[in-house]
Amino acid sequence: MRTILAGAALGLVLVALTSAPVTSQGRGAALRQGSGQAPKNGAAAKSGPDVKGPAPRLPNGKPSMAGVWDNTRRADVTNKAIPGFVKELPYTAWGKAKWEGYDKFMQTNGDYVGNCLPFGMSRSLYGPHPLQIMHDNDHLVMLFEQNSMFHLVPTDGRPFTKDLPPSWFGESVGRWDGDTLVVETVNLNGFTRVDTIGHPMSARARITQTFKRVNFGTIEHTFTFTDPKTYTSPWTVHDTWALEPETKLLEYACMENNRAFYEGRIKPFIPPDDVD
Amino acid sequence: MKRIASFLLGVALLSPHAVAAHHSFDAEFDRNKPVTLKGAVTRVDWGNPHIWVFMDVKDETGKVSNWGVEGGAPNALFRNGWRKDSLKVGDIVTVEGFRGRDGSQRANANRVTLPDGRRVFAGSSVGDK
Numbered sequence: 301m302r303t304i305l306a307g308a309a310l311g312l313v314l315v316a317l318t319s320a321p322v323t324s325q326g327r328g329a330a331l332r333q334g335s336g337q338a339p340k341n342g343a344a345a346k347s348g349p350d351v352k353g354p355a356p357r358l359p360n361g362k363p364s365m366a367g368v369w370d371n372t373r374r375a376d377v378t379n380k381a382i383p384g385f386v387k388e389l390p391y392t393a394w395g396k397a398k399w400e401g402y403d404k405f406m407q408t409n410g411d412y413v414g415n416c417l418p419f420g421m422s423r424s425l426y427g428p429h430p431l432q433i434m435h436d437n438d439h440l441v442m443l444f445e446q447n448s449m450f451h452l453v454p455t456d457g458r459p460f461t462k463d464l465p466p467s468w469f470g471e472s473v474g475r476w477d478g479d480t481l482v483v484e485t486v487n488l489n490g491f492t493r494v495d496t497i498g499h500p501m502s503a504r505a506r507i508t509q510t511f512k513r514v515n516f517g518t519i520e521h522t523f524t525f526t527d528p529k530t531y532t533s534p535w536t537v538h539d540t541w542a543l544e545p546e547t548k549l550l551e552y553a554c555m556e557n558n559r560a561f562y563e564g565r566i567k568p569f570i571p572p573d574d575v576d
Numbered sequence: 577m578k579r580i581a582s583f584l585l586g587v588a589l590l591s592p593h594a595v596a597a598h599h600s601f602d603a604e605f606d607r608n609k610p611v612t613l614k615g616a617v618t619r620v621d622w623g624n625p626h627i628w629v630f631m632d633v634k635d636e637t638g639k640v641s642n643w644g645v646e647g648g649a650p651n652a653l654f655r656n657g658w659r660k661d662s663l664k665v666g667d668i669v670t671v672e673g674f675r676g677r678d679g680s681q682r683a684n685a686n687r688v689t690l691p692d693g694r695r696v697f698a699g700s701s702v703g704d705k
Contacts, residue, residue: 406600411603555624
């Protein structure tokens with residue numbers, strides 16, 4: 301019953317948020333590669349919004365981050381070919397051991413995403429599938445096409461929930477710094493990796509994201525990772541996201557055809573026991 | 577409809593990027609074991625996290641065996657011009673890809689040459705960065 305009520309409440313929130321200023325109508329044939337890349341079929345919103353125009357505003361006067369965004373694909377946050385990369389990850393001894401001991405072939409302990417478990421915040425943000433943001437005065441909702449996951453962010457700067465069990469995406473709270481939305485995320489379970497290549501993290505990680513909508517068609521986004529168990533100092537990824545007004549999110553039922561897992565080529569995921 | 581599908585696949589041909597890095601490529605496939613498979617499509621499973629195409633392949637001795645070939649994520653392939661019926665049972669295709677790490681008759685498809693001769697991107701994450 302509790303689950304049903306929670307689901308109904310979320311549904312109401314999402315219905316309410318559909319009145320946000322930006323709607324998305326389909327991605328065309330765009331590829332998910334790199335930052336700010338235009339759709340490849342040359343059909344980029346000829347009659348769409350003025351992407352150079354002013355940022356849309358919420359009823360409370362703050363910028364709305366709503367829209368479908370070309371969230372940059374990053375399989376490796378240190379890849380120098382992708383602008384905004386991290387120059388060097390400052391490992392602690394524990395973090396260095398985790399990175400150097402990582403088995404990328406995963407023949408004994410499978411990749412959790414290959415098990416269709418949640419990608420977590422960074423691998424969802426930097427994944428190959430689109431992100432839609434819905435936004436009203438009180439909440440920002442991140443809709444990740446990858447695994448059809450959502451993440452709800454209250455934006456009133458409230459305290460984090462006491463004694464909440466850790467989770468794949470953690471708990472997020474937003475606050476405004478002028479026209480920049482700052483979102484802090486804590487209470488992560490430590491089971492996730494930073495990116496596809498497998499950079500490590502622990503349950504002590506704290507993620508700080510900033511969202512600045514510089515015009516109708518652009519968000520400047522930062523992702524700062526603070527994890528004293530894994531890294532000696534915080535590090536930040538910088539991105540510029542382009543609005544994709546033609547893109548429509550599609551269902552992603554991860555386990556419906558996960559033959560690699562069914563047939564044993566991807567091994568079951570064994571959660572680590574040293575992430576606290 | 578067939579003409580539309582052909583045009584859209586042409587778009588995919590022009591856009592050879594990784595679109596389907598659901599998980600680490602190396603966990604399932606061996607990038608050092610390229611394979612080319614030619615044969616008739618026997619089945620297409622269009623579903624997440626990857627589409628699977630099955631095909632009968634004849635080896636050098638004439639023995640026919642059925643291979644399973646993993647393509648990209650259906651949503652990404654759709655945006656690149658693929659449709660659920662872009663490959664049909666009976667189509668003769670050539671797949672260029674990489675063998676599974678376990679040596680089974682499974683592969684990851686990087687390119688597919690269609691019955692009309694066009695060679696299109698199939699959504700492999702082998703080049704994912």
